[in-house]
Amino acid sequence: MIDGKKVLFSGMQATGNLTLGNYLGALKNWITLSDEYECFYSVVDMHSITVRQDPAVLRKRARNLLTLYIAAGLDPKKNCIYYQSHASGHAELAWILNCFTYMGELNRMTQFKDKSAKHADNINAGLFTYPVLMAADILLYQADVVPVGVDQMQHLELTRNIAERFNNIYGDVFTVPEAYIGKVGAKIMSLQDPTKKMSKSDENPNGSIYLMDDPDTIMRKCKRAVTDSEACIRYTDQQPGLKNLIDIYSACSGCTPQETVKAFEGKGYGDFKAAVGEAVISVLKPLQEEFDRLSKDKAYIDGIIKDNAEKANYFSAKTLRKVQRKVGFPDRIR
Numbered sequence: 138m139i140d141g142k143k144v145l146f147s148g149m150q151a152t153g154n155l156t157l158g159n160y161l162g163a164l165k166n167w168i169t170l171s172d173e174y175e176c177f178y179s180v181v182d183m184h185s186i187t188v189r190q191d192p193a194v195l196r197k198r199a200r201n202l203l204t205l206y207i208a209a210g211l212d213p214k215k216n217c218i219y220y221q222s223h224a225s226g227h228a229e230l231a232w233i234l235n236c237f238t239y240m241g242e243l244n245r246m247t248q249f250k251d252k253s254a255k256h257a258d259n260i261n262a263g264l265f266t267y268p269v270l271m272a273a274d275i276l277l278y279q280a281d282v283v284p285v286g287v288d289q290m291q292h293l294e295l296t297r298n299i300a301e302r303f304n305n306i307y308g309d310v311f312t313v314p315e316a317y318i319g320k321v322g323a324k325i326m327s328l329q330d331p332t333k334k335m336s337k338s339d340e341n342p343n344g345s346i347y348l349m350d351d352p353d354t355i356m357r358k359c360k361r362a363v364t365d366s367e368a369c370i371r372y373t374d375q376q377p378g379l380k381n382l383i384d385i386y387s388a389c390s391g392c393t394p395q396e397t398v399k400a401f402e403g404k405g406y407g408d409f410k411a412a413v414g415e416a417v418i419s420v421l422k423p424l425q426e427e428f429d430r431l432s433k434d435k436a437y438i439d440g441i442i443k444d445n446a447e448k449a450n451y452f453s454a455k456t457l458r459k460v461q462r463k464v465g466f467p468d469r470i471r
């Protein structure tokens with residue numbers, strides 16, 4: 138609890154350009170929840186270097202991502218929007234938690250398996266212990282709730298297990314966090330292969346709608362989305378491409394999938410795809426305009442970065458000192 142409010146933590150990696158999946162699965166829920174909780178939204182740049190990065194590109198992307206959090210509607214005066222690498226407690230707590238995490242647990246993580254298959258020439262220890270750094274992110278702020286897409290559930294379960302293990306040994310040190318998964322949009326699929334999740338690292342750019350895509354590109358991608366030959370608008374697993382478009386439309390226009398199906402009853406796929414395109418454009422256009430405006434205001438963004446790094450360090454140090462004392466590190470002499 139901070140000032141009587143429960144705490145929320147979430148983060149995104151600054152790798153690649155954000156997709157509509159990232160927005161509907163995560164960012165959009167962050168905004169909905171931000172009034173209710175004391176929120177920490179991190180640009181997790183330390184996680185990004187588990188795969189090789191060009192330093193200049195990473196720096197640029199991290200700043201764009203931080204700006205995008207604000208452009209999407211998160212108030213940086215109320216929410217702590219900051220770079221993970223600016224709060225040294227993340228790395229310090231991650232080290233301690235590494236000593237409370239088993240190799241067997243990390244070996245089971247599907248994201249590790251996927252990423253090591255994808256980056257077979259660089260299976261580094263950081264990629265393996267990635268979930269422990271994520272646990273440290275969350276536990277450092279005593280987060281009650283963590284809004285993420287479905288793909289992060291396994292990491293969140295591990296975080297809960299580590300917290301409970303630590304608490305069983307040392308008493309109630311960590312809040313055990315809950316995942317928050319949105320009702321619609323928790324797993325947006327590729328427009329070209331609806332069995333795969335829409336991902337910023339997909340090689341086929343037509344599978345993903347990027348948050349910075351212009352209206353023509355968005356419309357073209359929606360119209361070319363893979364569907365089926367049933368020619369009937371239904372929300373079923375047997376029509377995964379169409380189901381995904383219904384999810385996208387519903388999440389963008391704020392209705393349920395059932396309402397969407399009803400609204401398009403008897404319509405052809407062509408009409409529906411165009412409506413999906415329009416719905417996506419109407420969500421992304423204001424976001425893009427705000428992003429352009431904020432990007433030009435260097436002093437404002439720099440101020441946010443500085444103030445929020447201080448705030449993150451202030452709150453994270455509290456937990457870190459407590460943990461250090463519990464495990465037996467000597468007190469500091471002041």
Ligand code: ATP
Pocket residue numbers: 148149150152153156158159160161162163284285286287288289322323324325326334335336337338339
């Ligand atoms: P990468 O392709 O580089 O692994 P990613 O697109 O999966 O990246 P992350 O940075 O890992 O994105 O995810 C940021 C947030 O967006 C997480 O909460 C994740 O669960 C959510 N997310 C990512 N892709 C989707 C998707 N297709 N649908 C819904 N949520 C998603």
Ligand code: LTN
Pocket residue numbers: 146147148149150181184270271274275283284285289292
């Ligand atoms: N692993 C997440 C990003 C991430 C995160 C976090 C999300 C790192 N630390 C803490 C929620 C809470 C991902 O790949 N999407």
